[in-house]
Amino acid sequence: MSKCAGCNKELTFVSVLSAMNPYSLKCGGCDERIKAKPAVVTILVVLIVAVSLAILALPFPGASTSKIVALLVLGAVFEFGFYLALKKGFIGSNLVP
Numbered sequence: 001m002s003k004c005a006g007c008n009k010e011l012t013f014v015s016v017l018s019a020m021n022p023y024s025l026k027c028g029g030c031d032e033r034i035k036a037k038p039a040v041v042t043i044l045v046v047l048i049v050a051v052s053l054a055i056l057a058l059p060f061p062g063a064s065t066s067k068i069v070a071l072l073v074l075g076a077v078f079e080f081g082f083y084l085a086l087k088k089g090f091i092g093s094n095l096v097p
C-alpha cells in the first residue's frame, strides 16, 4: 500500500476527498504534499469535465434535481477511483510503496 514519504501514513480517502487541488493532495499525517503525475491528473480532470457537461446537456427526467444527484455520484465515483489508483500505484506519485 502506498504511504507518505514523510510520515509513513497510508493515503486515506478523506485526504483525496477533501483535496481542493487534485495535483497536490495534503497528507493526513504531516505537511507533505502528495503529488500525482500531472499528465494523468489532467486527463482525469478533462474526462470528468466532459462527462459533467454531457450530463448537463442531456435531457434528464425530473430536470435539475436528478442532474445534481448524477453529478454528485459521478464526482464520488471519480474521487474513489482516483484514490484507489493512487493507492495501488496505477497513477504514479511521490508516495512510497
Ligand SMILES: [Zn+2]
Pocket (backbone or CB within 6 Å): 004, 005, 006, 007, 008, 009, 027, 028, 029, 030, 031, 032
Ligand atoms: Zn505524511
